[in-house]
Amino acid sequence: MNPTDPAAPSFQPFAADWQPLAPAARRVGAGVGAFWGLVIGVVVAVPLAVALDIGPAAKAGLGLAVAVLPALVFYAWARARWRRTQWRLDAGGLRVRRGVVWHSEVLVPRSRVQHLDLERGPIERHFGLATLVVHTAGTRMHALRQSGFLDDDAVALRDALLPETDRHDDSL
Structure with a gap:
């Protein structure tokens, strides 16, 4: 996909800056x-x-x-x-900051990712959004669920979070 294309996803792997959720969210x-x-x-x-x-x-x-x-x-x-929810994918993994009154920052290291899901309800599909669910190993909460990603960003983020060993599971 051409990066100058206005339809190109805004996702940039290993972005140094915090990314806001999609305006449609x-x-x-x-x-x-x-x-x-x-x-x-x-x-x-x-x-x-x-x-x-x-x-x-x-x-x-x-x-x-x-x-x-x-x-x-x-x-x-x-x-x-929405204004106070931001995300960043860096070398350590996926980071999500959110909270209006109680602020939290969640880090999901790539090494803890078990599997990833994308969920798209009817309203999300209409607006071109998706919810990324990152299931983790060995943590208290076991999953990070974040809605408000553009569909293309969620797919790219899912692909970027896959552990390298899981990328070729079906190859011989």
Whole structure:
């Protein structure tokens, strides 16, 4: 693939800089966050509006405010989470930094990689995204699951993380 091609993946092996998640992941995360915030808001707003002894206009206004507020909070939280999630593939392995309130940095050394999966749900497929799942050996969590990669980046990252001995398993 030509590196000057605008459709070329943004993945660069052994990049020294931290890479952000795909911009499409921000839209997906914010949309899903807003949807679930709206669901929670409606679940809270309906019983609250029924229980209060106020006029219908006040109930409608209060119900709308209580329904929309969690959607806005979840939307903002998802955007902040996207902005604070970065990854880097270096000589040590795959590193992922994330967290809005509690910050964490995870390193998955290549020597610990057992196998890798790519997951693409219907929303991810629509936006050209994928989730990379790195299953590891001998760790407490056993897998790193990171969504928000461009599909081509996830495939290239998966291929780059394969241990050298696993690249030719079926050769004689």
